[in-house]
Amino acid sequence: DSGVTQTPKHLITATGQRVTLRCSPRSGDLSVYWYQQSLDQGLQFLIQYYNGEERAKGNILERFSAQQFPDLHSELNLSSLELGDSALYFCASSVTGNPTGELFFGEGSRLTVL
């Protein structure tokens, strides 16, 4: 158990819909990362927050948005869903954004868009 909690574990929805994925980082971790893993793209970095502020952005679509709240939990919002958005979405946390720090990953949220 990494200490990172992601909900929901599974989600099935239809094209055009909007969903919110939630992540609770390990206690004391200030940095949260979101990743998308699909069969054809592998693990793709989406976005990183540190203590409530966006710090790095990767291949995140404009239809996707995220935020980190004062209690440090984070939410990833996916809107106007397409079939290709079906993937595993992982959240990770670390104490800081320091490049020597270890990232702890949650078990992921599996999104299926029908």
Added chain:
Amino acid sequence: DAKTTQPNSMESNEEEPVHLPCNHSTISGTDYIHWYRQLPSQGPEYVIHGLTSNVNNRMASLAIAEDRKSSTLILHRATLRDAAVYYCILRRSDSWGKLQFGAGTQVVVTP
């Protein structure tokens, strides 16, 4: 970002050592070398990291070439639980910590 090159897959017998190579010829002086692994149906898991010197921890050893253009992750005695995809990642010191995963190496452990 500097890229890494890893073999697609490697096989090993249980209780034998496994040497996983990684080439990173365009590494910069401030890039850290990180290894993560992903077991089936789980999120990635940190294994080890280093900058210039060889590193050991309870999970594995990391051997870094003198010119830092390649590294090798060593699992000393493979177990069935070590069957996973292993990712070699360069992490820039100014990148605010984001990890860019490649395709990784699928390790198969045979009893």
